[in-house]
Amino acid sequence: MTYSALLTIILTPLVLLGLATVLTWVERRLLGLWQDRYGPNRVGPGGMFQAVADGTKILFKQDWIPPFADRGVFVLAPAIGMMTVLLSFAVIPLPMHAGIASDMNVGLLFILGMMGLGVYAVVLAGWSSNSKFALLGGMRAAAQMISYEVFMGLSLMGVVMMAGSFSLQDIVAAQAGLWFIIPQCLGFGVFMLAGIAETHRLPFDLPEGENELGAGFHTEYSGMKFGMFFIAEYAGIILVSSLVTTLYLGGWRGPLLPPAVWFLLKTGGMVAFFILLRASLPRPRYDQLMALGWKVLLPLSLLNVMATGTILMLRASL
């Protein structure tokens, strides 16, 4: 193993954590912009160091575990959440081959697997808290994330068929001519919705559902353990955004500007879109969300697989 690979392995999570932390400030500023108010603007230029202040504060908080909670699982849950998100980044193809394992031949499957494991964080947190609001949140999370995983996987099949590979490198390479967002627009739509549901962001933030459940699955969490859920959520946004960039928006490809700038621009745009969604949409009810998933998104993603397959077959036979 070369030193540069080791450096990448150490740097990637650190940069990511830093980015996720800064994203908390970006989100609050953007929400402020869209909601006719300022948002945090006191600490540092434009309030930039707000994230640092928040991080410092949360690190110094008492690391408290409620006496009625299941200690072991209670501590494990946020760690799982954090780890699965960070591990997923290993296979994201960054520009200039800066990724850790972006040429893994089953990269996409690896990410789907990691996201599947991520459900455990929420479910275990809800269960081990031994509190009713957390339990309801965990229950919602289990149902929501497991069902949305199904269409997430299915919606990606179109991309895999077109690229002929599970490797994210190859998928980016296959978009040299045309970004997949155009032929795979249906799959893109389903993947976006499933992605929001996976990161449980508004409008699909039912596991937290502030207005109903207080804080949902992390009601009993405080201090850095809460902070880990929080940061994992933002890292999750970055993950899904960079996935969308990689799978549908041509990855780091783009004219004129250097690849790194393109990658950042596309991912940043997606992140901003996530935040805009949060600023604008109300939250559907739990059963409406499930109905949307199974009755609309599942048939759509199946249709997408079928149509893509048919067209590819026809084209191959011509």
Add this chain to the structure above:
Amino acid sequence: MTTLLSPAREQSLPERISKHLPNGLLATQTACDGISILWMAAADLRPTLAALRTSAAASLMLLDLTAIDERDRTHRDGQPQAAFTVVYHLMSLNTRSDEVRIKVPLGATAPTLPSICDLWPNANWYEREVWDLFGIHFQDHPCLRRILTPPTWTGHPLRKDHHARATEMPPYSLTEEHEAQEQDALRFDPSAWGMRRHSDHSDFMFLNLGPNHPSVHGVFRIVLQLEGERIVDAVPDIGFHHRGAEKMGERQSWHTYIPYTDRVDYLGGVMNNFPYVMAVETLAGITVPPRAQMIRVMLAELFRIASHLVFYGTMAQDVGQLSPVFYMFTDRERVFGIIEAICGFRMHPAWFRIGGVAMDLPNGWEGLIRAFLHDLPLRLDEYDAMVMRNPIFRARTKGIGAYTTTEAVEWGVTGPGLRATGREWDYRKHAPYACYDQLEFDIPTGTNGDCYDRIAVHVEEIRQSLRIIRQCVDNMPAGPVKADHPLTTPPPKARTMHDIETLIHHFLSVSWGPVIPPGEARASIEATKGVNTYTLISDGGTASYRTRIRTPSFAHLQMIPLLSRGIMVADLIAILGSIDFVMADVDR
């Protein structure tokens, strides 16, 4: 009794009741407000009310049920002997003259009356309140527990022999035994709340929603019996915001009570002063000059807009939409800007006075209001696109928490909650007060009585309020803003330095407050959330003998169990949001 069943249109409600009582009336009493008061024996009460309930159709509402401790009262000419009196205030939504107060005299020892919960379901909480605050027992009441005071409270606060403030008691100390007792009283026992622990198939989960929860709009607790996320039963628990506003009315002078009224519905501001000062003016026989009337109406409508904007924003927030509340609070801030320019205060201006308002309008008030009248409709149109036409929002609110007009009347629902069911009823049209009879406005109604219709009615009411305010600005009459009457507060001062009589009068009126002649008066308004009524009894003193505040939120919250059976927790939050209540308005 039989003819009670056939609607005799030519006879008013009081006449019909009095003619057909088996034992006749004990007495009749006329109050300053012109509403008949019929005294009847306890034995006649239930048969009479039952007959009324069946005959008078779906439009007779039990507006209020309360009691009076008569033991310290001196001016009771012509009234039957009583230590306590229970008052049933019935109001027909159809005819203005069909309004009556039925009074039942009770003795001092173990006062008891039959419950009327089976006739009017909204009597439930009112009877509990009377039991809690007066110690009057209601037979066959399904759940006669304390409602506003804690379960461990001793005594009945609105009795005249109960202390009014902490300084009248020895210093408080919490012994360990007492603490254990209090803790024990807090322990939740589902059977005491009328709920079962498990069904044949499964155990229920009991979820304690509140008293501190982001969506209960204040300190309000609902105990939910859940099967999964579906609500089997819900039991609201109120009283966390109880501050004894009615008891304070017996201590403060007529004038100094005005600021307390501001804080009852804390979103309504001067809207709360309105029925109070109107009731005092009725007692004192004061005629308010037209300019003061118009100013009062204008400010009340401004506060209606402010309150509805809070409702609109928080409603969107309750179904998870984060942004509207910020836009609407920005608009509300503009309303407060105008209110501050006129009154010098924002949320609780206490700006109405007995006989008029505190001051004339400031220079430039017109410009401020006209600019606001121009801007708000444009923003309301934007909100329609953002909230009312949002598919997710519609899916969350349409068909949720629906009730019919009949149910609304049975439960004492007024205001937007009643209008959303399709009933075109507004107290400003039903019995126009102040100068509402000179103003043009429509009563918005809904059709389904669900959450969405309630919100739509609120939104349209904002537009109608703007219309009223525009007419006020265009037609503001000139003249004094305070009646020229010796009982107005603060009293006229112009001649105090010229003759000793006026000086003495002024001095007494300022230091003790005005002495309002004995009598009873009730004044109602269409407040932001429904009918708000103040019933005042003067015993010829400088303070009210009994202040009764009938608030709309109290009646509306009672309906929650009815609306919430079989729905999801998230729906309950939407229903709570759409009811538009303020806990201070419930608990007083």
